[in-house]
Amino acid sequence: MYTGIVQAVRPLSDITRYPGGKTFTVAFTDELLEGLKLGASVNIEGVCLSVTGISGHNVTFDAMNATLERTNLGALATGDGVNLERSAKMTDENGGHVIAGHVATTATVEAISTAEERAFIRFRVPEEWAKYIFARGYLAVNGCSLTVAEVEDSLFTINLIPETLRQTTFTRYQPGDLLNIEVDHQTMVLVDVIERTVTRVLPGLVAGR
Known part of the structure; x- marks a missing residue:
């Protein structure tokens, strides 16, 4: 999970296409690298991605074609900066709101x-x-x-x-x-529950709106 407080804007040092998607390489700072491990979740431009490689300051992430099609990651180019946030710890202050990194x-x-x-x-x-x-x-x-x-x-x-x-x-x-x-x-759950309840209780009213 994330807080929505962007920790840094970091450049894409490389983008490589493979048959099922793209590999993005992001240049991390020393501070952002601290404690980072393979498989860790990182929010990249609003998308939760898993670390697939760490080489010096370069950290790689894979995004499948389905992710590229449903987000704006497919439009990124080498050299572009991306919003970056490491996953939050339970003890971290949350100055934003709870974010999953699942783009709607x-x-x-x-x-x-x-x-x-x-x-x-x-x-x-x-x-x-x-x-x-x-x-x-x-x-x-x-x-x-x-x-x-x-x-x-x-x-x-x-x-x-x-x-x-x-x-x-x-x-x-x-x-x-x-x-x-x-x-x-x-908010999404609340709206869906209200819609379903109104549809069930007042079907005629909903149909005639």
């Missing part, structure tokens, strides 16, 4: 501003996932725990403070790019 969907960037007077990202998610996102609710965007500022149907806006811009990859993104979105699990 990708969102398309509609607008982005990094201006000091107001930095924000506005993006659109598929309709089936929009129902789980609420104003002032938690959302994991590229592995970063953020609060939704504005909601308009399937269009959502998140404001970004200077520290978030400094500590993440959001400054790289442009309109049309894809973001990895993980909705809050408890």
Whole structure:
């Protein structure tokens, strides 16, 4: 599990294609390498990946084609920076919210501003996932725990403070790019339970809406 507090932006030193997916090599710092072992889980740009190799400061991760198709990892290029968070320990302070690194969907960037007077990202998610996102609710965007500022149907806006811009990859993104979105699990369960209950108790009302 993760907290959504990005620990560093680290560059991709290599990307290698193999028949079933891609191997990503990320250059870690000494601090991030401390205690890291093969098989450990690391949040890379919002996606939970397992360490497959460690050679000096270079750490490798494999992503299958299914993962590449459902996230924005397939669009990454060598030299790009990625948001990185090591898995959290039980004793760690959680300054964000509980994140699994299981991307629900990708969102398309509609607008982005990094201006000091107001930095924000506005993006659109598929309709089936929009129902789980609420104003002032938690959302994991590229592995970063953020609060939704504005909601308009399937269009959502998140404001970004200077520290978030400094500590993440959001400054790289442009309109049309894809973001990895993980909705809050408890919110998703609550919405699904309410929908199923209403459908069962008031089927006629739901059918006629």
